[in-house]
Amino acid sequence: MRYLCTDTKSHTDRSRTIERKPELSRPHMERRHFFKISTWAGGGLLLGTYLPLACSRDQTPKLDWEPNFFIRITSDNTVTFICSQSELGQGTSTGLAMVAADELGVSIDQLQIEFAQASTERFGDLQDTGGSNGLRIVWPELREAMATTRALLIVAAAQKWQIAPEDCYCEDSHIYRKDQPEQKWAFGEVLDIAATLPAPRDIQLKDPSTFKYIGKPVIGRKTKTAISGTTPYSINKKLPNMLYAGIARCPVWEGSLVSFDANEALKIPGVVEVLEIAPTEIQSTDYKGGVRPGVAVLAQNTWAAFEGKKALKITWDTGKNGTKSSADIIHELAEDYATESKVNVDLDKATSLFRSNNKVFSAMYDAPFQANACMEPLNATAYHRGHKVEIWAGTQAPKLTRDRIAELTGLPLAAVTVNNPPSGGGFGRRYFCDFIEEAVILSEKLRQPVKVTWSREDTFLTSKYHPITRDYWQASLDENNYPTAIKYRGTVSRPSGFRCYPYSIPMAFYPFLKYKESWLLPRASWRSVYAHPWGLGLESFMDELAHKAQEDPIQFRIKMLKKAPIREQKALPWVGDDLYPAKLKHTLELVAEKSNWGQTENGIFQGVSAMSYNTSYIAMVADVSVNDNQVKVHQVTAVIDCGLAVNPSQVKAQIEGSIIWGLTATLKDAITVEQGHVQQSNYDSYDLLRIQEAPHIDIHIVTSNDSPSGTGEVGVPGVAPAVLNAVFAATGKRIRQIPIRPELLENTEI
Template sequence: MTLSRRSFIKSGAVLGGGLAIGFNLSGCAKPEYPHFSATDLQPNAFLQISPNGDVILQLHKSEMGQGVYTGMATMAAEELNMEPSLITVQQAEFYPDFRDPEFYVMITGGSSSIKLSYSIVREAAATIAAMLKTAAAQHLSLPESALTLKNGSVVYAGGEVTFATLLPIARGLPTPTEVKLKSPQDFQYIGRHNQRLDALAKVTGKSDFGIDVQYPDALTAVLLRCPQFGGKVKRFDASEALTKSGVTSVFEVDGAVAVLANSYWQARQAANVVDVVWDKGPLAGVSSKALRDERHRLLGSEEGKNVEEKGEASAATGELFEAVYDVPYLAHATMEPMNALAVVTKTGVEIWTGNQSPDIAMSEIADATGFKREQVRIHNQMLGGGFGRRIMPDYLVEAARVAQLSGKPVRVVWSREDDMRGDFYRPNSTVAMSAMIDNATVTSLQAKIVAPSIIGSFVQYVTNTLLPQWLPNGLHKKIGGLASDTDPAASEGLAHSDYEFPYMRTDYVEQKTTVPLGYWRSVGHSQNAFFMESFIDELAHRTAQDPVAFRLAHLAKDSRRRKVLELAASKANWGNPPAGQFQGVAVHESFSTVTAQVVNVSIVDGKIKVHKVVCAVECGMAINPDIVTMQMESGIVFGLTAALKGEITVEDGAVQQSNFHDYEMLRMNESPDIEVYRVDSANAPTGVGEPGVPPLAPALANAVFAASGQRLRQLPLRLG
């Protein structure tokens, strides 16, 4: 296919004898960033060729296990006709040209990395390939049709010439205004390459995560934070802590107490003996149970905001059937707790960490320290898990402030307890599902959601990044508040469903709360799929229909869900489980990807035992098929953990859970057999990092109903 060059193509740029192709994704203005010197990579170039011929890909998305490192290299390698392992991948620093065209900030989230980069990275590679072929044609006095690229050289009948040899000519060529991308039938790597390019370095300990970074004479800081959200230190006594070995100082920083020492263990032990009196702040007395009770009250007392309405209300005839569902707060519980290393000088701030949105973090650090954004530099590393938690900038700001106040290079390291109790949580949510049933025919489907708003608290970070820096921060927060009652995350997966009923309606009531909220893997889909697919199952049983057949009967003939559901049911041998096992099914679309899952369970000694999960997925073209399978498997384990175990509870404004003994993870012996099947597609790729999560909880709950007769409408699932 031929794609015309879009306006975001910048130019072929010269750098020390090399070649760089850069883009402007967002159209935003580009201030000067003084820390980029003439010896650096071009700050906005996706692909560069060094003077010695090395191909360098700047990874503008964060690698946190989801496979973008390999996926981006594979897409570039396809157009350059070279083994992906021959491409050098380097983590890009923030630059405005890397801002996401959908989110408008440089961010990794929404399962969008490969989807949004599919054309961009390939066009960059195809542009360089075209320039090198033109250069080779001039160098060899041959027509371009006689030339091909292969593993860092241009090959012709009589031999080959390296990229490095061609650079002097290529640098003088104009950037093509149009390039031809490979057709899918000609792909050698896309859809075929399965080697994780980051795997060897990770398993041998050579990969640098944020917690691995070393800096000369850096101290380690442990922070004591108020257990109650929004609280702060009233007074503290650190006299005993200061006598401990290795401790250098103890001081207050932005409502917390920082303990600095030569090592983490020294800082942690000293922190344990600091006597702190806390001002509990505005959430003192708040509990998750009280918040749940309030949501149930709001279901009856508040009309809410209409999100979607299809069909005529008069079509809803018959008998009313209702069910109320609840889900709790959930923590991210990443394998690597939050950490950041900061160095603050008179001229600026440098941070080494793993973060999903360095753009947002730069603005928050600038506000907290008094520097300009352009004086803040973030060196992003591999992330030991993100799931949305590392979008938030709090731990980077902490490191910058402690380093600023101490005058020393400082590494802030959170404990597991810090991480569990200081998270930005998946919202708790309550939904009333209702339907009208007329002689075994469902004539309406309605949902009324009561949940807090993620976007209401998050938008201020985006506006703080995009609005002029001279505007007061209070204005950023005010703008964020204006968006809260239209939070699309609260209704995604309930509104705009593929299901077809004569009348459909979705309403949203915002619950006002200040418990910190954040984006959790699959966001609103994580709970809304549970609500929708559990209720659809209830309707199937209430109308005496097979759950798969009922779903198919209410999906359009051209619905993508239909093919995926049919594949999952076929591969799971739906309706014929092994003796003693029972099946449940769910199908859901999120992040432009459709996933269906069939779960086999049994009840053993009054407990739920999950034997097998069969997953079918349609995600467009699979850049790396094995990575798609891995992400479905990891999403299933992630979702199964939440469905069976996950619950964060709040008492007196503080989280009660502290570690994996009371916020349990799925153990290896509890993990079921998992089979993943893909619906082949030549369409552009869609997201895979998150869509494996949403169908698991409802498919499991539906299987438990089949096994026990108990309809569980609250997560985590607990048999009565």
């Protein structure tokens, strides 16, 4: 007879909140803090011993121990890291695994990685991945959880040896004796004792000098599976009795379905059924909801579903947006700006300084709609059984998705399971739930598994998009054309948005130009989100002010940063720390040196930008030439301060990718709309930067012992202004919009 033997102990202590310090290493942590990190949402401290085999006196049972929500150790010495964050190709799972391996004492090659299901009970509000927060928000809790686990294993081994725990250490999944290092216990050999121990009151975090992985370039499991073609993307998910769905969605946002004829579609071999999909309402946050009306073709394979979709005959009512274009939105933004509004935030009495100066300089900067263009098209598999639903989808927001599907279906949270395998790019688009809702809606109707796959054309023509923006800037100038104050109205309405304003020039923020959800296209986040148009305006305008004052653009910025105060912003949940202008100043000083600023020749000209994003800082210089009204970027030099670079090779890869991303938006194409219809349908009409067009990229990482911060987005916002500023240096013509078209260089006044 088999038995399931368990000895699960649950401990909680929430008597006080422990402030997270920014230092890299804290020598001790109180026991109650460990309880906190192990019970973020009341899930209990998992100090249990699990015996899935028979409890027999004649057989050593297999132990499966989860001391916290990040780690699982079995008696065969398999150590598994449970990654709470999404892996989108950005390397977060590798970075977190490096932290776990170093602090616990495990070889990174031996550490297994498992991606956690969505769980508020386990991970609270810290599971969704966006805003370059994948590693930053987990770093302190993960280190402390691993250090506590290490302490428990050491105590268990010390008891077996009958020696003091101080005489032991962990390395390569074993506990060693310091005086006799040839003696060791595998982690799996001490679980019977470790699982019964109480958490220690104090723990010792490892000194950074002992790190084997953190701070060093590591090729992790993510890269190896990608190279071998074995990454378990959700698009590869298969279930028994599963149907495959292709959906024809209304081509105009907020349009409606009038009628459809499915006769020809049903003749396609493999097509099983054709169903109407009714639109779902966008919730209070636009990350939730927003399924377009459509017609779904369900088939025995994806090819048949897509062929059936092509054969549908559909009549749409395009509604009020069916007559509007991108130009109409720009006109609406201009009308909104013309409407008087009161100042929202006035830093250092900027408005009064404006009144005391008569000379005003103004500029306006435009950025278009953009698509996310992920390599792996959006897809999701759902199995709605009536009383519960399970989902497989590469998503940036497993927790938010779980909440939304519970709302949509009326099921309790406990009945919704969201599996979150790696995905082939996210860039903000996979933070939204609409593509997952579609799979759930269809599975609920059919009561069998359904996989929804978007075609490449779907991801361009009927998706969600980065909004079109227009930013207005004004500066009051003194008799020497030096700026005394700035007024701004556009994308951002406060100085704390995206760590946005580091300079010492007094500045007034006005309410943002209204963005209506009915404006042609629904919104999606996009790599760097609103920091992209903000950076375009801020760093272009700072360059224009430097030239007005007849100063070197880098030295002008450094001067504006010397006297800038530290801005208190760490209370904002997506920021995590205050804004330190001195850090940005340091990156500017270094980039001037590394780029050989001012020493170019042979028709090469330079432009600079400096940006902060959340807790990271970056300065970059673009080397550009302009011939026959064509812009060529030869080199981009960047200096980044992202705190401790956990995996420097991944940091460089992220900044390189961000620069290519930013150059595509600056030089290539954009999403345009005519009569409500998106005009770009694939990579042939939405052109991306090609390999032969890519510049040499030179990345330098500032050495820092501060806590690690994000790198996935900070490199995007400064690209466009650095290039535009270089174009001005080359031509004397000031371009204030992207992408840069040849006709702009022809017609722009000097």
